[in-house]
Structures are given as structure tokens and as C-alpha cells.
Amino acid sequence: MKDLGTLAGDIDSQAIAVNANGQVVGLSGQINSQSFLWHTNAHGFLFTLDPNGTVISRVTLDALPGSSFSVPYSINNAGQVVGAAYVGAGFRYYDPSGQQSSRPARALLWDGLHRLHDLNSVIPSGSGWVLTEAWAINNAGQIVGTGINPSGQTHAFLVAPMPAPLLSLASSQPNGQFRFTLLGEPGRTYTIQASTNLVTWTTLTNFVSTTGTNQFADATASNLSQRFYRALSP
Amino acid sequence: MDDLGFFTPLGINSFSQMVGNSSSPSDRGAYVMHSGTATPLGTLGCCCPGSFATSVNDNGEVVGWSLLTNCVNQHAFSGETAL
Numbered sequence: 400m401k402d403l404g405t406l407a408g409d410i411d412s413q414a415i416a417v418n419a420n421g422q423v424v425g426l427s428g429q430i431n432s433q434s435f436l437w438h439t440n441a442h443g444f445l446f447t448l449d450p451n452g453t454v455i456s457r458v459t460l461d462a463l464p465g466s467s468f469s470v471p472y473s474i475n476n477a478g479q480v481v482g483a484a485y486v487g488a489g490f491r492y493y494d495p496s497g498q499q500s501s502r503p504a505r506a507l508l509w510d511g512l513h514r515l516h517d518l519n520s521v522i523p524s525g526s527g528w529v530l531t532e533a534w535a536i537n538n539a540g541q542i543v544g545t546g547i548n549p550s551g552q553t554h555a556f557l558v559a560p561m562p563a564p565l566l567s568l569a570s571s572q573p574n575g576q577f578r579f580t581l582l583g584e585p586g587r588t589y590t591i592q593a594s595t596n597l598v599t600w601t602t603l604t605n606f607v608s609t610t611g612t613n614q615f616a617d618a619t620a621s622n623l624s625q626r627f628y629r630a631l632s633p
Numbered sequence: 634m635d636d637l638g639f640f641t642p643l644g645i646n647s648f649s650q651m652v653g654n655s656s657s658p659s660d661r662g663a664y665v666m667h668s669g670t671a672t673p674l675g676t677l678g679c680c681c682p683g684s685f686a687t688s689v690n691d692n693g694e695v696v697g698w699s700l701l702t703n704c705v706n707q708h709a710f711s712g713e714t715a716l
Contacts, residue, residue: 473644526634534653535645535688543642543651553656555637557649 401452406444406459411437413492414446416473420597420627421448424460424471424480426492436489443471445480445513447597456598461515463505471509473535477563477629480509481518481533481542506530506544510561511631518542521560530556539563564589564630575621578614581630585611590631593617597627637666644688644695650714652686652695663697665689665714674712678702689714 405412406427414425428441443460462469466484470492474480484505506518518530527549536542540563548554562584569579583589588607592600603617620626642653651666652674663674663686676684677699684699695712 522634528634534641534643535651537645537649538647539649541645541649543637543645543653545641545656548636555640555642555651555653555656557635557637557642557645557651 418474478511481536483532504531506533577620578616581613652689
């Protein structure tokens with residue numbers, strides 16, 4: 400078992416979820432050791448681990464203005480994070496299912512660049528829903544959570560507001576090129592970036608996808624033992 | 634935007650299979666939900682409803698926890714769902 404540490408200046412931390420790339424989200428701050436309630440200075444974090452499990456990057460996730468706790472619950476392989484913002488003192492993780500929390504809450508999405516969005520502002524307007532907690536996100540960008548439906552009932556929801564572009568059909572060519580295909584949406588602008596450590600990213604190209612499917616070849620990949628790629632869309 | 638009813642969905646895999654807990658006051662059991670069908674995952678206990686599914690992976694493996702037959706203690710469980 401390895402100690403992942405905390406955000407700078409904190410004394411306690413809890414990891415909540417991990418993706419297949421070794422990115423971990425959780426809470427950092429100070430916890431009451433009797434009640435396991437977090438003090439209100441707790442922050443959401445995103446730590447990136449190298450293949451040996453060593454933390455190479457510690458990011459503080461932005462909190463929703465006015466909230467006491469902005470808590471990340473799930474991260475997918477595109478680095479999209481979902482969670483919830485709560486108002487009021489004391490927050491306890493470990494039982495997110497712990498029957499509907501009675502405190503005011505707001506569902507959150509941190510996109511692949513760690514930018515914070517109120518999930519209610521990225522779903523189509525006029526839905527009549529108030530999304531209060533987002534519990535999980537899959538690799539296709541589908542989000543499940545709890546909200547108040549147009550009839551005023553507390554129900555589960557399923558929504559895909561920011562479909563993650565998919566990088567697929569990856570292959571190494573005999574000449575050392577690394578080739579893959581972007582599966583996105585026609586008409587959207589995409590940026591392809593590459594990184595050796597998931598922390599520092601270099602932009603390789605920008606383009607508008609006319610068909611939604613674009614093949615990409617990286618001629619410089621042959622010099623590297625590993626390289627990560629990602630596609631971003633504004 | 635899909636309305637999934639009285640359900641607290643805590644996990645979703647790449648095949649849109651969701652796991653979680655019924656949020657109906659009369660049923661606190663663990664469920665898998667897929668394509669609009671909810672399938673109960675059962676319990677490690679007998680007579681006290683109280684099981685929670687927290688995560689499902691792309692192999693259909695489900696984990697969570699459940700009350701035991703003494704209706705006091707909880708144990709972690711694993712299970713599976715057909716893909």
C-alpha cells in the first residue's frame with residue numbers, strides 16, 4: 400500500500416475514484432477523527448500517478464463558488480470528473496448512497512482540462528430538471544446521478560452532455576509512426592495533444608472535423624517509449 | 634435526459650450498465666439497471682433489506698456491500714451481471 404499524500408498544506412486526504420490511466424480523485428484537507436466529518440476547508444484533488452504509482456502531479460479541483468464542499472465522485476479515462484457541490488458545514492464521504500442527502504447540492508462536471516462546470520448549465524436548457532449529485536461517468540461521457548425531475552420527484556438521471564471524443568484503431572506502423580482514428584462529431588473543432596506523463600501536453604494539430612472521423616499519424620512517436628494522446632473540443 | 638426513477642446510480646460502465654441502490658422507501662436493495670430494466674442483485678442477509686452496489690466494470694463485475702443475516706454487520710460483496 401502506498402501513501403499518496405495530500406494537497407500542499409493539508410493533513411488528511413481520501414481517494415474516491417481512479418481511472419485506467421492512474422488518475423485519482425478525492426478530498427484533501429482536515430478531517431475530524433471522531434466524526435469523520437471534513438472541515439469546510441477540504442478541497443477536491445486530482446492526482447496523476449506514474450506507472451510505479453508515484454504521484455507526479457497534484458491538481459486542486461476548483462470549487463463551485465458559494466459551496467462548502469465540491470466533491471469529485473468519479474473519473475473516466477478521458478480525465479472527465481463528476482461530483483457534487485454542497486452547502487453547509489461538515490461533509491462525510493464513504494456512503495454516497497447514504498440515502499438522499501438533505502443538504503442543498505449541485506451536480507458538477509470538471510472537463511478534461513479540469514475546468515469546472517455546473518452540470519445544470521451544460522445540459523440542454525428547459526429540461527425542467529435540477530441535477531443535484533453526479534455519481535459516475537463512463538468512458539463514453541455518460542453521467543448518472545440524482546436530481547429533481549420536472550414533477551418535483553427525487554429521481555435518478557442519465558445524461559451525456561459532453562460526449563468524449565474517442566481515440567480508436569491505434570496501431571504502430573513499420574516505419575515507427577503511431578496511427579489512430581478520432582471518432583467525434585461532424586462540424587466540431589478538435590485539438591490533438593500528446594504527452595509522455597499525462598501532465599505536460601503538447602498540441603500536435605487543430606482542425607475542424609467535417610465528417611466526425613479523422614485519421615491521425617504521429618511521425619515523431621518512434622523516438623519515445625510511451626506517449627499519451629488526447630483530443631479536446633471546446 | 635433519461636429519468637431512471639427511484640434509484641441512486643453509483644456506477645456506470647462503457648456498456649451503459651448502471652449499478653446502485655433503490656431509493657424507494659420500501660426497498661433499499663442493490664440493482665443493476667440496463668436498457669430500462671432493473672435486476673436485483675440480492676443480499677448477503679435474509680430478512681433485512683440493505684445492500685448497495687457501488688461500481689461495475691466493463692467485464693460486468695459488480696462490487697458493493699450488504700447487511701448480513703444479523704441485520705447489523707455489513708460485508709463487501711462482488712457479483713456479476715450479464716453483458
